[in-house]
Amino acid sequence: MNKNKFYVLHKNCFDICISLDCGQSFRWKKTGENSMHGVAFGRALDVVDEGDKIILYGADEKDYENIWKSYFDIDRDYTEICKKFLTDESLKKAVETYPGIRILRQDSWEALCSFIISQNNNIPRIKGIVERLCETLGDDLGNGDYSFPSPEKVLEAGADGLANLRAGFRVKYILDAAQKVADGSVDFEKINNTDNLEEAAEELKKIKGVGDKVAACTLLYGFGKVDALPIDVWVKRILSELYPDGLPECTNGVKGIAQQYLFHWRRNIDEQ
DNA sequence: GTCCAGGCATGCA
């Protein structure tokens, strides 16, 4: 941990450890009760939650402004959003049990690739595959950290270069995604510039192995489109058990955020 | 051995 370079973040509706470990990103590891280590946008970071404030070790003010402020979605008013959620009985329980979850604004390509890997897979194994991908093809950042490899790097590696990931049938999907992102036939700018979620999802679904769910995750976590609603087995369960007619009105415009609270809450109920 | 995991492509009605 780089104790010489740090940034102090004053908490406002932010549980950073849960946010980093609730199935949004697969690159963070717990290093202690209230601390985590990970890499995003080619930067290694140690975070320590000290209750009223969070210390970001390995980041200075410039890094915070350029990278982490956006990554942690600091400019969005989650207090206001969660206040609206309290008007719904189940969302109230989810928000009160696990307050302070934020949507991470990740790199678009990393989110796309990660959620292609996630399909028909479990979180520990997803993390393993992503870790091997970074170790094999990412830039060495020192201290055992690696960046997430670019589409070009993945393309160059080919199926043989990805064999040791043990990603199974997903390798051909990863390569198709790398190809189409690298050559621009899937246009990230177009996705960034539209508010039409359907149109944005269609652009991503040009890629083999990208369906509704992976597209929605990519839009939510990789493009900051907080109304995108990924429906996986857990969300399907939540909808059929609690919301047969769809999510309540108080989630309009931020369905992806509501989904994240419900997802984390519902997954942790079964473990009690 | 069987079932499941932050799904999707394919084939068939």
Place this chain on the structure above:
DNA sequence: TGCATGCATGGA
């Protein structure tokens, strides 16, 4: 359009 099945891998 809707539904059944196979898919790589590994842990429970």
